[in-house]
Amino acid sequence: MKNISELFGIQYPIIQGGMIWCSGWELASAVSNAGGLGIIGSGSMTPDVLKEHIAKCKAATKKPFGVNIPLIFGHSAEFIEIVKTEKIPVVITSAGNPAKYTEYLQAEGIKVIHVVANLKGALKCESVGVDAIVAEGFEAGGHNGKEETTTMVLIPMVVDAVKIPVIAAGGIFDGRSMHAAFSLGAAGVQIGSRFAISKESSAHDLFKEEVVKSGDGGTQLSLKKLIAVRLLKNEFYNMVKEKEDAGASPEELLELLGSGRAKTGMFDGDLENGELEIGQVAARIEKIEPASEIINSIIAEFNEVQIDKLSKA
């Protein structure tokens, strides 16, 4: 399968994940300028804030960039109108029905990608005509699927089932994991967590530093009785785990969660009470780097991978 560079008019088949509280115009434009596809994550924005980020991103890069729109949020219909009016070249929809806006956006020449975490979702996406799928494994940060299928298992299963390009997400950190995703049949990768901890991410420095300090087993897919979310283990997580271990109901968990926990942690830097969404690659993140250095090092590592054919020894 050809990689996605040509489809989206980008240099390298790397998409930056749209992430609440992390990926505004600064990160998106930095990624696009470095040859990837930068994505503004609208999930934590109001319509006016999204418009402002789009304007600033257009001013900061001449290259294509995209907007991620989680369809479960209240503003999603307005966001769709904004990206249509602004003629954003690529829109990534997630957390909702891909049938809802795909044709509507494609009619304006916009490429539509939808994010799935399972085989059923991938088949649905293909049937409604999306241009590409992001298939996201269990190891990814933030909200995730109840099947818990990992990238290693999910990608070849989806690749075998659909004809449209499959972009691998979850656990993609460096040139080796990108190469692994291509081995599995992916036509591109979406990288979230590593960019969440980049210099241009709008996340709070305390959150970034906490991720750098974390290690193997530092994250957990949690709150499965609500919508499962992978987060860094902190005080808030410990409170959730205690309640879950004791058999708390969804209502009790919702009460504990309250609202605004992700902003509290990732944007305001309250490491105790906040919900610190990040993927398992947190364990591999060892510094806060500019987005361009992340992309350049990934491409260099990818091109260094050398695997000999196997023959009878």
Next chain:
Amino acid sequence: MKNISELFGIQYPIIQGGMIWCSGWELASAVSNAGGLGIIGSGSMTPDVLKEHIAKCKAATKKPFGVNIPLIFGHSAEFIEIVKTEKIPVVITSAGNPAKYTEYLQAEGIKVIHVVANLKGALKCESVGVDAIVAEGFEAGGHNGKEETTTMVLIPMVVDAVKIPVIAAGGIFDGRSMHAAFSLGAAGVQIGSRFAISKESSAHDLFKEEVVKSGDGGTQLSLKKLIAVRLLKNEFYNMVKEKEDAGASPEELLELLGSGRAKTGMFDGDLENGELEIGQVAARIEKIEPASEIINSIIAEFNEVQIDKLSKA
């Protein structure tokens, strides 16, 4: 890193996972005869049964094979003496302290591999001098680690941390996933589930057929308050989940589990009441094949993978 073929004197760097109720002499000798490293799984055997399987395996293949010994079981000390006396070329220890028998076995010219599911375990293995590590991701079947680190994240992390060969396990199903593991820096792969459902596996046909029928999301890492185990979702799993959701204590779960559940399901074929241990690749298993066909198809697929270097488009 050189692959493990030379280290273990085998044709292809594929190790068959040692699995309770599945991998006796018939499977182990079939894998070794096909160029991989067949493994007798001693975890469900008594000492006399293990001796019988070793004798039959020696009669059925002239090629190297190994024995897997979970160190937590009561017979493990006797098993160590048996593999030493029988001069088994490769012993894989798991579920216990790798310091206990590594030097003792190596003094007899036996190569020792230890299975880990996290970075800490890998570092411990290297420090006590094991010859190689099997690093097993969250997607693997059977017992697994509490970190829940997936193969995509675990392998490069371990490869960067140790100098000894790392064998990837968990989610390895075909030539593409084997190629992906090599991209991540693995020097070999351990494949369990696909061989558990092979013709030569001693598992019950009803269990094999149930796995063939299962799909995406068909397994779950369960019983985390005891020792986490990945199993097929069935009636037994539903009973466990109901209790877990209600906050059951480890004692209550242990009472529900009872003893002999894995035999009941995997060997006796009681699909309702048995514990059906299998990995996430269950979703990708579509037929019951001879071990030799599995190995031949994996090698052919591996050699077909072609990944172009990336350049500025």
